[in-house]
Amino acid sequence: MALLSALNRLGLTGGRCALCANQVAQSTLCPECLHDLRPRTGGFCPECGSLTANEDEPPTTCAMCRIKPPRWTRLHFHGAYEGRLRDMILRFKFARGIELTRLFADMLTKAYEQSGGLAT
Numbered sequence: 001m002a003l004l005s006a007l008n009r010l011g012l013t014g015g016r017c018a019l020c021a022n023q024v025a026q027s028t029l030c031p032e033c034l035h036d037l038r039p040r041t042g043g044f045c046p047e048c049g050s051l052t053a054n055e056d057e058p059p060t061t062c063a064m065c066r067i068k069p070p071r072w073t074r075l076h077f078h079g080a081y082e083g084r085l086r087d088m089i090l091r092f093k094f095a096r097g098i099e100l101t102r103l104f105a106d107m108l109t110k111a112y113e114q115s116g117g118l119a120t
Protein backbone atom coordinates (compact mmCIF):
# COMPACT_ATOMS: atom_id res chain seq x y z
CA MET A 1 0.00 0.00 0.00
CA ALA A 2 3.01 2.27 -0.15
CA LEU A 3 1.93 3.13 -3.68
CA LEU A 4 -1.32 4.43 -2.33
CA SER A 5 0.25 6.37 0.47
CA ALA A 6 2.63 8.01 -2.00
CA LEU A 7 -0.26 9.19 -4.10
CA ASN A 8 -2.21 10.20 -1.01
CA ARG A 9 0.70 12.45 -0.04
CA LEU A 10 0.44 14.10 -3.44
CA GLY A 11 -3.20 14.76 -2.83
CA LEU A 12 -4.23 12.64 -5.76
CA THR A 13 -6.99 10.85 -3.96
CA GLY A 14 -10.46 12.12 -4.41
CA GLY A 15 -12.70 9.20 -5.08
CA ARG A 16 -11.21 8.43 -8.49
CA CYS A 17 -8.45 6.04 -9.53
CA ALA A 18 -5.38 8.07 -10.49
CA LEU A 19 -4.86 5.92 -13.58
CA CYS A 20 -8.23 5.02 -15.03
CA ALA A 21 -10.68 7.33 -13.19
CA ASN A 22 -12.77 4.44 -11.85
CA GLN A 23 -14.53 5.23 -8.59
CA VAL A 24 -12.50 4.18 -5.55
CA ALA A 25 -13.44 4.16 -1.90
CA GLN A 26 -10.35 5.02 0.11
CA SER A 27 -7.43 4.26 -2.15
CA THR A 28 -5.74 6.08 -4.99
CA LEU A 29 -5.78 3.19 -7.41
CA CYS A 30 -8.69 0.93 -8.18
CA PRO A 31 -8.33 -2.84 -7.60
CA GLU A 32 -7.93 -3.49 -11.33
CA CYS A 33 -5.03 -1.05 -11.66
CA LEU A 34 -3.38 -2.37 -8.50
CA HIS A 35 -3.65 -5.88 -9.89
CA ASP A 36 -2.24 -4.86 -13.27
CA LEU A 37 0.69 -3.03 -11.65
CA ARG A 38 1.78 -5.80 -9.31
CA PRO A 39 5.46 -6.69 -9.76
CA ARG A 40 6.17 -9.57 -12.11
CA THR A 41 8.06 -12.14 -10.07
CA GLY A 42 8.75 -14.74 -12.72
CA GLY A 43 8.84 -15.53 -16.39
CA PHE A 44 11.78 -13.33 -17.26
CA CYS A 45 15.55 -13.42 -17.56
CA PRO A 46 17.13 -11.79 -14.48
CA GLU A 47 20.10 -10.72 -16.60
CA CYS A 48 18.43 -8.91 -19.51
CA GLY A 49 14.71 -8.86 -18.68
CA SER A 50 13.56 -10.77 -21.75
CA LEU A 51 10.22 -12.42 -21.12
CA THR A 52 9.30 -16.08 -21.24
CA ALA A 53 5.82 -17.38 -21.95
CA ASN A 54 5.01 -18.55 -18.44
CA GLU A 55 4.88 -15.81 -15.82
CA ASP A 56 4.78 -18.45 -13.08
CA GLU A 57 8.24 -19.83 -13.88
CA PRO A 58 11.05 -18.59 -11.64
CA PRO A 59 13.39 -16.04 -13.25
CA THR A 60 15.77 -17.99 -15.47
CA THR A 61 18.84 -16.79 -17.33
CA CYS A 62 18.09 -16.92 -21.06
CA ALA A 63 20.23 -18.69 -23.66
CA MET A 64 21.64 -15.41 -25.00
CA CYS A 65 22.79 -14.26 -21.57
CA ARG A 66 24.36 -17.64 -20.88
CA ILE A 67 26.44 -17.21 -24.04
CA LYS A 68 27.17 -13.52 -23.62
CA PRO A 69 26.12 -11.90 -20.32
CA PRO A 70 25.06 -8.26 -20.47
CA ARG A 71 27.65 -5.61 -19.65
CA TRP A 72 25.69 -4.35 -16.63
CA THR A 73 26.06 -6.05 -13.27
CA ARG A 74 22.41 -6.28 -12.22
CA LEU A 75 18.93 -5.75 -13.62
CA HIS A 76 16.16 -4.28 -11.47
CA PHE A 77 12.90 -5.50 -12.98
CA HIS A 78 9.35 -4.47 -12.09
CA GLY A 79 7.35 -5.72 -15.03
CA ALA A 80 6.90 -5.98 -18.75
CA TYR A 81 6.43 -2.93 -20.92
CA GLU A 82 2.80 -3.72 -21.68
CA GLY A 83 -0.74 -3.01 -20.53
CA ARG A 84 -1.30 -0.45 -17.80
CA LEU A 85 2.41 -0.07 -17.03
CA ARG A 86 3.08 0.82 -20.68
CA ASP A 87 0.17 3.29 -20.63
CA MET A 88 1.61 4.91 -17.50
CA ILE A 89 5.07 5.25 -19.02
CA LEU A 90 3.66 6.80 -22.19
CA ARG A 91 1.50 9.16 -20.14
CA PHE A 92 4.50 10.14 -18.04
CA LYS A 93 6.73 10.74 -21.04
CA PHE A 94 4.41 12.29 -23.57
CA ALA A 95 1.33 13.61 -21.77
CA ARG A 96 2.94 15.46 -18.90
CA GLY A 97 2.01 12.75 -16.41
CA ILE A 98 4.16 14.29 -13.70
CA GLU A 99 1.64 13.14 -11.08
CA LEU A 100 2.92 9.61 -11.65
CA THR A 101 6.43 10.46 -10.46
CA ARG A 102 5.98 9.21 -6.90
CA LEU A 103 4.22 6.08 -8.06
CA PHE A 104 7.11 5.25 -10.42
CA ALA A 105 9.64 6.06 -7.70
CA ASP A 106 7.93 3.67 -5.32
CA MET A 107 7.73 0.91 -7.93
CA LEU A 108 11.39 1.34 -8.85
CA THR A 109 12.46 1.37 -5.22
CA LYS A 110 10.65 -1.90 -4.60
CA ALA A 111 12.15 -3.48 -7.72
CA TYR A 112 15.59 -2.36 -6.58
CA GLU A 113 15.13 -3.74 -3.07
CA GLN A 114 13.60 -7.02 -4.24
CA SER A 115 16.45 -7.71 -6.66
CA GLY A 116 19.04 -7.27 -3.94
CA GLY A 117 20.02 -3.61 -4.28
CA LEU A 118 23.55 -2.91 -5.41
CA ALA A 119 25.54 -5.71 -7.00
CA THR A 120 28.45 -6.93 -4.94
Ligand SMILES: [Zn+2]
Pocket residue numbers: 017018019020021022029030031032033034
Ligand atom coordinates in the same frame (compact mmCIF):
# COMPACT_ATOMS: atom_id res chain seq x y z
ZN1 LIG B 1 -7.83 2.21 -12.07
Ligand SMILES: [Zn+2]
Pocket residue numbers: 045046047048049050061062063064065
Ligand atom coordinates in the same frame (compact mmCIF):
# COMPACT_ATOMS: atom_id res chain seq x y z
ZN1 LIG C 1 18.77 -12.68 -20.87
